[in-house]
Amino acid sequence: MKKSRLPMVLLGVGLAFLYLPILLLVVYSFNDNRSLTVWTGASLRWYHELIQDGQMLEAAWLSLRIAFATACGAVVLGTVAGLMLARFGAFRGRALFAGMISAPLVMPEVIMGLALLLLFVSAEQLIGWPAGRGVLTIVLAHITFTMSFVAVVIQSRLVSMDVSLEEAAMDLGARPAKVFFVITLPIIAPAIVSGWLLAFTLSLDDLVITSFVSGPGSTTLPMIVFSSIRLGLKPEINALATIVVAVVATGIGLAGFLEARRARVREREESQAGKA
């Protein structure tokens, strides 16, 4: 059967559509001109202004701390949730649980943000906790919506995993908890790492839910970025975007490199085992 070249061409066009805007952003972050669309010369002016913007740096630091706490919380809850869905079979209330864990994947953020804020306000009225809104309420809200994404990652890894290892351990008398910590956890460790990173990124990037549940003094980076670009273009944001892209590209590149090396090592070991 002759294979059509059309899909490959369209894939190229699609990838250009995905990457061109980001590329332009990076290129123009080195532009000296304020207008952002006329190239007048290369300069690091906007990077310089960015690192002198104390408000933005403070918000970035706050966002990083929130994202770290969120990722740690979400990875624990999300891993257990993924385990429940993939391994626990039918437990009481499974349908409700499956619904609650997958709804945040698509739920419009304005609704989740409003709902969580009203929860925090009502809880404060009722039991006096959480007192006011700030970092704590942001982290609680972020864990709630990111744990769903972690659960999906973990669950799909567990589904594709070879169950016979777990079964063998259980046949040999290992208790469920021991099987999980000794067999399952090491195998799904890469998925847990990507779940952690996913939760971290989602938390770092969230604007809408954060705006609802944040309080005075807890202004995160996306909130600052949003309020400054709402009024028009701001070259500093290009510099910020370039830094984000550079960090992400380095991270992904490193992960890809490590993965490739691991695959090579495995291949070599397998071929040696074959010879032996």
Add this chain to the structure above:
Amino acid sequence: MPPPTAAAPQPSPALPPVAPRTVKDRVLRVTRRLGLTGRGGVILGPYAWLVLFFFIPFLIVLKISVAEPAVGIPPFTKLIEWVDGGLDVHIRFSGFQALFDDDLYLLAYLNSLKIAFVSTLCCLFIGYPMAYAIATAPEKRRGPLLMLIILPFWTSFLIRVYAWMSILKDEGLLNNLLLSLGIIHEPLKILYTDLAVYIGITYSYLPFMILPLYATLEKMDHTLLEAAADLGARPWKSFLTITLPLSLPGIVAGSLLVFIPAVGEFVIPSLLGGSDTLMIGRELWNLFFNSRDWPSASAVAIALLAFLVGPIMIFQHFQGRDQDKGAA
């Protein structure tokens, strides 16, 4: 921690005749009674979290949508109050009433549905060939190509929307390019119009369309296509009669992953859309942050949720099928 053995509540048969001596024993007994040991205890964590932070909040939204707005903190009245020894119930539906009285909200709902629907179609038409190309690429290249699709998702959503602002504005890169090529003679007004919102949503949500499509296309049995070709079917015919129907689950899942959040989208219409781009997520935001009318904002949220409950259930049905495969 109790040993994670007992899964169901069971009366411990070998209880000592004397009362438990230590606190630990006592705690153990209670947890075992409640079925919280082992599996039960593991389930409790995420379950309780989701009930508390996901389920209950919606009940509260429902409650406040029928409260009266008030000046104060928080800006709504209590539903039930003890007044002079009697129960006083305040329930009003004026928040919902306003949704029907004021054309603004109805128009915003309809416009949101329209924008989300058209953007979903755009994502499907752009995303399908891309997913197809990756799924039919040599196996070694699929991973890296898929990575390229996911990569933009790891950079900031806000920044990707911002990128389009500098491309689409009147003296932006697109207009400059078209002007210098002589295709147009006056700058096109794209930024701050509905068109920019379509572009923004399509761009931002494209990976969500491609991934489920790829997942179904990749699993497809390619010998079916070979058989069709052997029997004389032209490529287009075998695509329409074999590939397309088989990828239907991916099409539905991808479309819902784009459509549902797009209906309630706030960031894209407020950055790329004009002041006349009505979208319900934006109206909800304005009601809440600008008018500080929490009950009406809650009513808008409930109405929006009512629109989306159908699509969300279909999404969960597809999502659940994968989960059941895992449970089996």
